Amino acid sequence: MHLTKEEEKLLCSENPTIRKSMEILVALGEIFDADKLIGVNSVQISGISYQNIGDAGLEWFEGLSGRFVVRAMINPAGLDLKRWKEMGIDEGFYRKQMRIVNALLKLGAELSLTCTPYYFDPPSLGDHIAWAESNAVVYANSILGARTNRESGISALAAGIIGKTPNYGLHLDENRKPSILVDVKAEIENEAMLSLLGYKIGEKITSEVPYFRFRKKLPEDWLKLLGASLAAKGNTALFHVENQTPEWDGFSINGLEKLEIDKAEIGVEGQCNPDLIALGCPHFSEKELEYLLKLIEDKGKVKKDFWVFTSRKLVEKRPDLVRKLEEHNIKVFSDTCMVVSPATENYECVMVNSGKALTYLPKLRKVDVRFGGMKECVEVAFS
DSSP, X not given: OOOOHHHHHHTTOSSHHHHHHHHHHHHHXXXXXXXXXXXXXXXXXXXXXXXXXXXXXXXXXXXXXXXXXXXXXXXXXXXXXXTGGGGTOOHHHHHHHHHHHHHXXXXXXXXXXOSOGGGSSOOOTTOBOEEOSXXXXXHIIIIIOOBOOOOOHHHHHHHHHHTEEESOGGGSGGGGSOOEEEEEOSXXXXXXXXXXXXXXXXXXXXXXXXXXXXSSOOOHHHHHHHHHHHHHHHOOOXXXXXXXXXXXXXXXXXTOEEEEEOGGGSOOOOOOOOSEEEEEEEEEOHHHXXXXXXHHTTSOSOSSEEEEEEOHHHXXXXXXXXXXXXXXXXXXXXXXXXXXXXXXXXXXXXXXXXXXXXXXXXXXXXXXEEEOOHXXXXXXXTO
């Protein structure tokens, strides 16, 4: 991989964080046969929940020095920074989580704490970025047409320190070509159906770039759930949707392997009796919060614990919406989610409308999961 003279100097920097960041990027470039480093507009760093990285990760973050040279955003933590006590988080966990967050803020990161950074100042078509959160990666590539590989938290951090990433994978035109045609014969009736489709397709394809053909145009919030499920279950980082996503007509689909999906293949998952309903994986958009309010506004207070996760920026933007939801006894948390927080482990069965949560909750939080659409979740909440 070719390095400029300035890049070579960074490999010998007196700052150990800069030097190590360059070593990481160079190693990645050599592994994936990149020809050079390219500039990025932003980075998004995952793996910051104390629940997942523990004391070793905390000490590593606190040992870093220097500053990010491009916009740096961070993924959800293990708690809501303001309302952690309401989640049942103990003070020891809170203090260690805050040390991780503060270490990143010291490097110049934004206090974003969301898996949906694309809702605020999204990258543009063709922008090169280095994002790590799986649903953010697939959303940026597929729905926005930006370009990012699925970075690790460490490689995204390194890219933020240097402002560059190796030029390989989905940064290159040839790797963004669709490799399989998924013809969905079923009529997609709600967001959960599309999320479960991603879950099922993710089991069938792992390293493909699917090209979807649906019967009608679908809302972007539904496509968000499709991508999140594909990324969680099958490691997909890019998909195309005919007549909808920005690069759908940029490649030929002649001769592609074809996979046909009917309604019978999009079955229901899990039938446990939930003691928690948890929505917002990925974090809810403004439209999703508004739709939830519409579903419950004439129903009084929910009868089960009901948590919704969204970004702190949206909570600050729409306090009225949050207040109205909480009048129904729904708790709207930010900075975290049901997957990365130990708070979920206080329950036995969690109901979700997300294929991503369906994938990770049993593995990471050791709880049973029931799956259903947002309407069904509301019905269960009042039963």
